[in-house]
Amino acid sequence: MAALVAALFLVLLAGGAFLPLLLTALPGAGGRLTDALGDPVIWRSLRFTLVQAVLSTGISLLLAVPVAAALHEFRGFPGRNHVLRLFALPLALPQIVAVLAIVGLYGQRGVWSRLAESVGLDFPSIYGLTGILIAHVFFNMPLAVRIALGGMASMPAEYDRLAHQLGMGFAARFRHVLWPFMRPALMSSASLIFMLCVTSFAVVLTLGGGPRATTLEVAIYQALTFDFDVVRAILLALVQVVVTAFAYSLLTRAGGSVSSGFTVGALRPFAVRHTPGGYLAAVLVVSFGVLFVLTPFVLIVWRGLSADLAGLVLQDSVRRAVTTSLLLGTLSAVLAVMLGLAFAAGVTRRAAARRFSGPQTGAERLFGQMSSLILVVPPVVIAAGWFMVIRRFADVYAAAPVMVVTINAAMAVPFAIRLLQPAALSAAERYDRLCRQLGLEGFDRLRLVTWPLLRRAIFLAFAFSLALSLGDLGVITIFGSQDVQTLPYLILQRMGSYRTQDAAGLALLLCVMTMALMMIADRGSEPNRAERTDRS
Amino acid sequence: MHRLTLFALSTAVLAGFSHVAQAQDKLTVYTYESFTAEWGPGPKVKEAFEATCACEVDFVSVADGVALLNRLRLEGGRTDADIVLGLDTNLTAEAKDSGFFAPHGLSTDAIDIPGGWSDDTFIPFDYGYFAVIYDTDAIENPPTSMHDFLKGREGMIAIQDPRTSTPGLGLMLWIRKIYGDLASEAYEELQKRVLTVTPGWSESYALFTSGEVPMVLSYTTSPAYHMIAEGTDRYQAAEFSEGHYMQIEVAGMTTKGADNPLAAQFLEFMMSPAFQDVIPETNWMLPAAATSEPLDPVFDKMVHPEKSLLFTPEEVAENREAWVEEWLEVMSR
Numbered sequence: 001m002a003a004l005v006a007a008l009f010l011v012l013l014a015g016g017a018f019l020p021l022l023l024t025a026l027p028g029a030g031g032r033l034t035d036a037l038g039d040p041v042i043w044r045s046l047r048f049t050l051v052q053a054v055l056s057t058g059i060s061l062l063l064a065v066p067v068a069a070a071l072h073e074f075r076g077f078p079g080r081n082h083v084l085r086l087f088a089l090p091l092a093l094p095q096i097v098a099v100l101a102i103v104g105l106y107g108q109r110g111v112w113s114r115l116a117e118s119v120g121l122d123f124p125s126i127y128g129l130t131g132i133l134i135a136h137v138f139f140n141m142p143l144a145v146r147i148a149l150g151g152m153a154s155m156p157a158e159y160d161r162l163a164h165q166l167g168m169g170f171a172a173r174f175r176h177v178l179w180p181f182m183r184p185a186l187m188s189s190a191s192l193i194f195m196l197c198v199t200s201f202a203v204v205l206t207l208g209g210g211p212r213a214t215t216l217e218v219a220i221y222q223a224l225t226f227d228f229d230v231v232r233a234i235l236l237a238l239v240q241v242v243v244t245a246f247a248y249s250l251l252t253r254a255g256g257s258v259s260s261g262f263t264v265g266a267l268r269p270f271a272v273r274h275t276p277g278g279y280l281a282a283v284l285v286v287s288f289g290v291l292f293v294l295t296p297f298v299l300i301v302w303r304g305l306s307a308d309l310a311g312l313v314l315q316d317s318v319r320r321a322v323t324t325s326l327l328l329g330t331l332s333a334v335l336a337v338m339l340g341l342a343f344a345a346g347v348t349r350r351a352a353a354r355r356f357s358g359p360q361t362g363a364e365r366l367f368g369q370m371s372s373l374i375l376v377v378p379p380v381v382i383a384a385g386w387f388m389v390i391r392r393f394a395d396v397y398a399a400a401p402v403m404v405v406t407i408n409a410a411m412a413v414p415f416a417i418r419l420l421q422p423a424a425l426s427a428a429e430r431y432d433r434l435c436r437q438l439g440l441e442g443f444d445r446l447r448l449v450t451w452p453l454l455r456r457a458i459f460l461a462f463a464f465s466l467a468l469s470l471g472d473l474g475v476i477t478i479f480g481s482q483d484v485q486t487l488p489y490l491i492l493q494r495m496g497s498y499r500t501q502d503a504a505g506l507a508l509l510l511c512v513m514t515m516a517l518m519m520i521a522d523r524g525s526e527p528n529r530a531e532r533t534d535r536s
Numbered sequence: 537m538h539r540l541t542l543f544a545l546s547t548a549v550l551a552g553f554s555h556v557a558q559a560q561d562k563l564t565v566y567t568y569e570s571f572t573a574e575w576g577p578g579p580k581v582k583e584a585f586e587a588t589c590a591c592e593v594d595f596v597s598v599a600d601g602v603a604l605l606n607r608l609r610l611e612g613g614r615t616d617a618d619i620v621l622g623l624d625t626n627l628t629a630e631a632k633d634s635g636f637f638a639p640h641g642l643s644t645d646a647i648d649i650p651g652g653w654s655d656d657t658f659i660p661f662d663y664g665y666f667a668v669i670y671d672t673d674a675i676e677n678p679p680t681s682m683h684d685f686l687k688g689r690e691g692m693i694a695i696q697d698p699r700t701s702t703p704g705l706g707l708m709l710w711i712r713k714i715y716g717d718l719a720s721e722a723y724e725e726l727q728k729r730v731l732t733v734t735p736g737w738s739e740s741y742a743l744f745t746s747g748e749v750p751m752v753l754s755y756t757t758s759p760a761y762h763m764i765a766e767g768t769d770r771y772q773a774a775e776f777s778e779g780h781y782m783q784i785e786v787a788g789m790t791t792k793g794a795d796n797p798l799a800a801q802f803l804e805f806m807m808s809p810a811f812q813d814v815i816p817e818t819n820w821m822l823p824a825a826a827t828s829e830p831l832d833p834v835f836d837k838m839v840h841p842e843k844s845l846l847f848t849p850e851e852v853a854e855n856r857e858a859w860v861e862e863w864l865e866v867m868s869r
Binding site: 225 | 745746749
């Protein structure tokens, strides 16, 4: 039921955007339909869109597997929590800020490039597919790691013990124990990453080196803004949704699902014995991953420090933007988590109906996975459509913040689902029967069973949704409200009027803010002391 | 249940954001976003105009000139705007066709821009020239003509995409104006000079100032910002002997504004020194009419093209799609 409401919400949001646009465009549309579909430029950009998205997803996953495995195996890793927090940060960066940082490292005059040149190595140009892939891996590899770790966290602790008793080496344990838990999580992150890359815009244009590298999203933007060819924009948006849905269903089929089994839960985490070689390999893998994700941030901090930070913080507009960002970000994150929970509950109920075994039903796939398709509906289309609707009935300026919250929340739902789903499923699978036997339901069940089990996942989903909303430029430009200026909006505004230094300072501010929020969310996700003593 | 409360709560909280100004005499001006920024011309223009009219100016800003026209189209003619300020001449033909604008009925004798001005609907408020800006630390022999630039081998340039950006469109029209039907060969040369094509001006200019690329497509007046605000003359504009393509930014009165006497008053004010004085050092463009005092001497050091190039709005409206397609075809190879 809750899942239906949540699904309806997303369908309404997307459908409500298409309908008014179609109504204005339809009279006299006829010939332009075939016109758009016969355009070779469209097909070329579609092909490029898919190629770069597949490659970006593949490489992100390929790198995420060893990093996630190393982080899972060595839970006592020094600074592991900081690494996990760091891995949530890229999402909060507006694309252009990340692009500039990546160029500062790998570009013509980049830090690494000059370093390579100084030792006589030829550093290849990043403009083209290379640059696009670097940027997309930077955004998405950490995401895949977090989701994979979430999947593995639902593994019963006994499995480690058993593997140890059987004398399994790392290779065997990876194959028989870790991988079965990692694979569904990886595939679920793969579909997410794929969609994020399909809609990539600023990264692809800026690092692509020219119009050879063009995604459909660019064509949609062009059609809707420069040409105001609404029919074409809608048509291309539909092509994008349908093609992604197809690619997506292939991915989910490859994912499969996993039964999380029964755990006593009270056992202390079991220390897996490690060889020095294994430890060294893990250190290397994690260091590489951290270095790759951290260095752009180091550059952002470095550049930000040269700005007049004190002056910036004192500016009214900056303070207002920070407040607005926090307020809107928090609201959309809360909404996203609620919607995510509703979806997870729906899927869990259906999974319970098939006793957590056998293939997923159509309804499960629809709720858990296809809802993510909202990500590939271009925000310009949603914003333009809703603008037309809202204008008729209400004040658009007042509605602007509500729309920002709603659209950002909808865009964060796919992330939230992926982080909440594994935890919700395993909670239900392990405790459903017990709860029923004990007659535990309603609020008591929520307090005693669901909340303690889902708490980590909820906070994590909240943190990710918040990061995503903080970094999103949103739809605010379409609504044109002076009063709703977020921090990323301000960054772009400063960059647009020669104030590069200010923009660098604001980017630093955004990073610090997000990092602080991550730490707060992490703290919240830890079980409190009373509970801990209870358990031991 | 929780969701409902949340929605009610957020709506209530956020409704507080919107100011419901109910002043009797109000002028609503749609413009682009950097115009209303705190360092932009907007705040000063508002103050100066409100001092003369005992009214309230309400700015509504969208991303850029293209988004302005779009906004009107999305509103389908039922706009709040009395004045739309910030379209450029590449958009005015389409804007006129839309039927959203009313003739201004004012004398534009005060307007002083190269090539003169006569239009019954739109009035310019500033203008500028596109130019290749180069980093003197990285370029020893700046190009002296478009030909020289296209054939040159020293340093690369960051340009903008004509599908998403006004300066990007400007460069395309510039080349088209110089080379006519041979433009596609010129694009082939251009392609060899381009490091990357960004969606907007900000991205390429940031690449330029961060040292990644030694040249960028911008405006002849860009160096003035660096000289006045940053005190450096490191960045210079290259003067091209074929002439420079112009961008003229205009404002017009909507059909709704035609019923508001403040609208015509504002357009009149726009041509006066009180408005024009603000433009050079806030919008970093050249004033379209007399200012009360001479401009900062830095502006004399800017490139003053001997020849200004410009297509008529009708030519652009008619050919833009085909020309962009041609650009795309060559640049995608």
